[in-house]
Amino acid sequence: MKAVAYQQNxxxxxxxxxxxxxxxxxxxxxxDLLVEVxxxxxxxxxxxxxxxxxxxxxQWKILGWDAAGIVRAVGDQVxxxxxxxxxxxxxxxxxxxxxxxxxxxxxxxxAHKPKSLNFAHSAALPLTAITAWEMLFERxxxxxxxxxxxxxxxxxxxxxxxxxxxxxxxxxxxIQLLKARTDLKIIATASRLETEAWVKQLGADFVINHQQAMxxxxxxxxxxxxxxxFSTSHSQQYLSQIAELIAPQGRLGLIDDPDSFDINVLKxxxxxxxxxxMFTRSLFTTPDIxxxxxxxQSLAELVDQGVIQTTVTEIYGAINAANLKAVHALLExxxxxxxxxxxxx
Numbered sequence: 001m002k003a004v005a006y007q008q009n010x011x012x013x014x015x016x017x018x019x020x021x022x023x024x025x026x027x028x029x030x031x032d033l034l035v036e037v038x039x040x041x042x043x044x045x046x047x048x049x050x051x052x053x054x055x056x057x058x059q060w061k062i063l064g065w066d067a068a069g070i071v072r073a074v075g076d077q078v079x080x081x082x083x084x085x086x087x088x089x090x091x092x093x094x095x096x097x098x099x100x101x102x103x104x105x106x107x108x109x110x111a112h113k114p115k116s117l118n119f120a121h122s123a124a125l126p127l128t129a130i131t132a133w134e135m136l137f138e139r140x141x142x143x144x145x146x147x148x149x150x151x152x153x154x155x156x157x158x159x160x161x162x163x164x165x166x167x168x169x170x171x172x173x174x175i176q177l178l179k180a181r182t183d184l185k186i187i188a189t190a191s192r193l194e195t196e197a198w199v200k201q202l203g204a205d206f207v208i209n210h211q212q213a214m215x216x217x218x219x220x221x222x223x224x225x226x227x228x229x230f231s232t233s234h235s236q237q238y239l240s241q242i243a244e245l246i247a248p249q250g251r252l253g254l255i256d257d258p259d260s261f262d263i264n265v266l267k268x269x270x271x272x273x274x275x276x277x278m279f280t281r282s283l284f285t286t287p288d289i290x291x292x293x294x295x296x297q298s299l300a301e302l303v304d305q306g307v308i309q310t311t312v313t314e315i316y317g318a319i320n321a322a323n324l325k326a327v328h329a330l331l332e333x334x335x336x337x338x339x340x341x342x343x344x345x
Contacts, residue, residue, distance in 0.1 A: 001025050002345045003100035004321045005060035009053055012328045017050065018321045021060055026096060026104035030077035033107050035087060038119035039343035040098045040319060041066040041312075043127050043169060047328045048257070049093075064097030065090050065279075066339075068113050068122035078107050080293075088113040088296065090127040092282035099319060101345055108289045109282050111296035114303035121310040124339035125173065125303075126296060128311065130278040132174035133295050135253045139274035140228050142182055160185035160223055162245070164210055165232035167195035169339045170255065172202055172311040174230060179203035180307045187218065187226060198337050202309075210238065215245040227251065233334070236261055246271055313338035319345050 003023050006016060028034050046063045055061035068088040071081050081087065089110040091098055113122040136142050142161065161178065163171050166188030178186050179202075188204035190196040191211045199207055208217040218226070225247035231238060236258035243265040246252065252266065253274040263273050281289045302308040317323045319342045327340050 001101040003060070003062050004319065004324050005055070005062045005099070006050060007055045007060060009049075009051060011051070012047065012325055012332065018063075018325050018328070020321045023060060023062075023100070025102050026100075028073055028075050028104050029106075030075040031106050031108065032075040032104045033071050033078065033081055033087065033110060034073035035067065035069040035089075035103050035105060035110075036072045037067050037069040037098050037101060037103055037319075039068050039123035039341055040064050041124045041127075041169075041339045041341045042324065042327045042331060044331055045093070045127075046097075047332050050328065062096040062098075062100050064099035064103075065093065066123055066125075066127045067091065067098035067103065068119040068126075069103075072102065074107075081107055081110065081112075086113050086119075087111065088122045088126050088300070090130055090278065090292075093279040094283055099324065106282065106289070107293070109292040109296075111293050111300055114300040116304045116306075117310055120315050120341045120343045121312050123343070124169075124310050124312040124341050125299065127278060128169040128173045128339065129177075129299050130292055130295065131170050131255060131276055132177055133299070134278060135230060135255065135274070135276040136174060136177060137181070139276050140230070140251045140253050142178070142184060142228055158183065158185050158223075159228075160187055160205075160226040161228035161230060162187045162189070162214075162218070162226040163204075163230045163232065164189050164214075164238055164242075165234070166190060166199045166204060166207075167337050168232055169311060169336075170232050171199070171230075172338050173308070174232075175199060175202040175204055176308050180302060184228070185223060187221070189214070192335075195337050198313075210234075214238070214241045218245050225250070229253070232256065239263075240265060242266075243269070243271070311338040312341050314340045316340050316342050318342060 071085045187206045188199040189210035231254045235254040248269045
C-alpha cells in the first residue's frame with residue numbers, strides 16, 4: 001500500500017523529512033477495523049512527533065491522527081462495525097497513523113462518520129473534537145452546577161470561559177460545543193482580523209487579542225471574571241495573565257507542551273489545573289476507552305442536526321509527501337485558521 005512516512009526525525013526542510021513509500025498492509029488485531037483512508041487532516045502533534053521521534057531502526061514511522069474512510073475488514077472480536085461502514089476517528093499515538101491507504105484502528109475509538117459530511121469535511125474534526133470535548137465536559141466539567149453563578153438574572157453575571165488561541169483547530173470546535181451544550185459566555189482570543197471574524201462566526205460572544213494585555217481587555221467587557229480558562233497554546237507565556245484574570249476557585253485547562261509551568265501563582269485563588277491528552281485512553285487501554293467512540297458518535301449526531309459545522313478552511317490536495325511537507329510547514333508557523341485537509345492518494 002502507499003503511505004507517507006519517515007525514518008529520521010528532524011526539521012521539515014530535509015529531503016527525507018517525509019517521503020512517499022510502499023509498505024505492507026497492517027495486521028488486523030481482534031478488536032481492529034482495517035480502514036481504507038479517504039481523507040486526513042493534519043494537527044500540531046504530527047509535526048511535533050516528526051521533529052522529535054525517530055522511527056525504530058530499519059522501520060518507517062507513519063504519522064496522521066485524523067481520518068475518515070471505509071471499513072474494508074474487521075477483526076474477529078469486532079462488535080459494532082461491518083465491512084463497508086463509513087467511519088471517522090483520531091487513531092492511537094502508539095500505532096501507525098492515517099497517512100496511509102489502509103490503517104488498523106481499535107473499533108472502540110471509532111464512530112460512524114456524519115451522514116451530512118463528505119470524507120474531507122469529516123476528517124477535520126475527530127482529534128480536535130475529542131480534545132475539546134474531554135477538556136470541557138470531563139476535565140473542566142463546565143456543565144457541573146457547582147460552577148454556575150446563581151445570580152444570572154443579568155447577562156453580565158452569567159459564567160464565562162476564556163479560550164486562548166480560539167481560532168485554531170481545537171478552539172474552533174470548542175466554541176461550537178460550548179454554544180451547543182452550555183449557557184456559558186464565550187470569550188475567544190484572536191490576533192488577526194480574519195481569525196477574529198472566524199471565531200465570531202463560530203459563536204464567540206466576545207473576542208479579545210492575546211497579543212495585548214488580556215486582564216485589562218476582559219475588565220473592559222463589563223462581565224464577571226471567567227470561571228474557566230482553556231489555553232490551547234503558549235500557556236507558559238500567558239500564565240501570569242491567567243492567574244490575574246481567572247475567577248477565584250476557577251478551573252484552568254491546557255493542552256500544549258510548556259517547557260515549565262509553575263502553578264504557584266494560582267494558589268492564592270485555589271485554581272485547579274487540568275491537562276488533556278486525547279491519546280490517554282488508547283495509549284493505556286483504559287477501562288473507559290469506549291467513551292472516545294461514543295463521544296464521536298454524539299458529535300456526528302450534532303453535525304447531522306446542523307448544530308456543529310466542520311472546521312475545514314482549506315482542502316490542500318492529494319495525500320502525498322510534497323503536500324504533507326507543505327502543510328507541516330504551515331502549521332509550524334502557528335498561524336493556521338481551522339483545519340487543513342488532504343484527500344485521496
